[in-house]
Amino acid sequence: MILAAAYDMYGTVVAQVGNPTPEAPPLADKILQFVRFFTWFILLGGVVAIVYAGGRFAWEKWSGGGLQSPKMVAGAMIGGVVATSAGTIMNAVINV
Template sequence: MLLAAHDMYGSVVAQMGNPSAETPPMADKMMKMFRYFTWFMQMSGIAAITYGGGKFAWEKWGGGGGSPKMVANAMLGGAVATSGGTIMNSVVGS
């Protein structure tokens, strides 16, 4: 019985063949969307750091202390966004 099951399994596996890799449907449009998101993240990070720097300079004369935290958060967000893009590129690949 085991010999018959083994022979049947071997013949089924031999008929399956070796599948080839294909790109998924709409992969080019998804990569275009990811590139747009990457640009959006970069531009929003630059805007946040610029705004935080301007507020930092404004607070020099008026007091307050929220801008160093704002600049640090913008830099941390940029680091997370940058590492997310690197991980995405290594997983998806070009």
């Protein structure tokens, strides 16, 4: 009898809550603008890193030194993949 009353009360409370619609928090547009700027700077940094590593690779080949720049190119490319796929990864984790 107690379980039936608790179940009935639970059904009544859930029916009153309904399905709320999502609403953006205050200043969400400013936060999203900051995220877009940050993403742009990350991508710009990745392009600069790849160009720098390419120039260093050419210099190392020309001067006959040890080749450290292929690691820099690989690191910049992996960083770019992670930076550009961060949004997709977070959507996959959050929307499970």
